Amino acid sequence: MKTLVVAATKAELTFLYQHFNLQEGDFIEDKNFDVLITGVGMVATAFALGKHLSSKYKLVLNLGIAGAFDRGLKLGSLVNITEDTFAELGAEDGEHFLTITDLGFGENTYKSNSNVNLNLPEVSGITVNRVSGNEKNIRNLSERLNPKTESMEGAAVLFACKQEKTDCLQVRSISNYVEPRNRDKWKIGLAIKNLNDWAIAFLSDMN
Numbered sequence: 705m706k707t708l709v710v711a712a713t714k715a716e717l718t719f720l721y722q723h724f725n726l727q728e729g730d731f732i733e734d735k736n737f738d739v740l741i742t743g744v745g746m747v748a749t750a751f752a753l754g755k756h757l758s759s760k761y762k763l764v765l766n767l768g769i770a771g772a773f774d775r776g777l778k779l780g781s782l783v784n785i786t787e788d789t790f791a792e793l794g795a796e797d798g799e800h801f802l803t804i805t806d807l808g809f810g811e812n813t814y815k816s817n818s819n820v821n822l823n824l825p826e827v828s829g830i831t832v833n834r835v836s837g838n839e840k841n842i843r844n845l846s847e848r849l850n851p852k853t854e855s856m857e858g859a860a861v862l863f864a865c866k867q868e869k870t871d872c873l874q875v876r877s878i879s880n881y882v883e884p885r886n887r888d889k890w891k892i893g894l895a896i897k898n899l900n901d902w903a904i905a906f907l908s909d910m911n
């Protein structure tokens with residue numbers, strides 16, 4: 705059985721493509737693992753996984769960059785996001801937020817699930833449609849959910865894996881802090897390099 709590597713953009717896997725000499729394209733089948741590029745966001749991710757996730761995979765490995773709420777996480781450092789929440793899924797009730805669980809429509813938090821020990825800091829994250837860049841919104845999210853990271857896909861991957869009963873891991877590299885938007889401070893290159901170095905070693909060791 706194979707591993708399915710899932711990322712939002714090909715740019716986030718640049719060095720992995722180079723190292724394993726992968727062909728161009730958004731779904732690549734290699735000897736020991738396949739790669740799926742979903743597009744940015746939870747809708748694109750859910751759609752792509754709906755098309756490609758199947759029982760032929762023993763593990764889904766979600767890779768990407770992420771924002772950090774926790775200033776203790778260094779830019780370029782890697783985290784194992786073991787729990788991820790759809791932060792906006794629910795209803796506003798004045799100043800109060802009702803989750804879909806409060807509304808009686810199911811879960812909004814999903815966990816990763818694997819026996820593999822990654823030896824990376826384990827954190828909980830949130831998944832959003834809109835990158836947080838407004839002080840009041842950031843404070844509300846922190847108080848309500850106490851997340852350490854933020855991405856636009858993570859919870860969708862964990863959700864799909866739960867539906868398909870497939871083991872999954874989410875490893876992300878911190879590219880920026882969650883704060884009022886200042887793109888000049890983002891360290892995307894460093895985050896992608898460190899993420900790819902880790903992923904190349906992990907996938908090489910597995911096989």
Ligand SMILES: O=C(O)c1cccc(C(=O)CC[C@H]2O[C@@H](n3cnc4c(=O)[nH]cnc43)[C@H](O)[C@@H]2O)c1
Pocket residue numbers: 712713715716744745768769770771772832834835836854855856857879880881882892
């Ligand atoms: O501009 C570039 O060079 C570049 C290269 C590769 C990827 C990007 C992206 O913007 C990827 C979008 C991806 O990043 C995740 N992300 C990163 N930081 C945050 C955040 O603070 N809040 C939410 N999501 C974040 C997200 O998962 C996107 O899919 C640019």
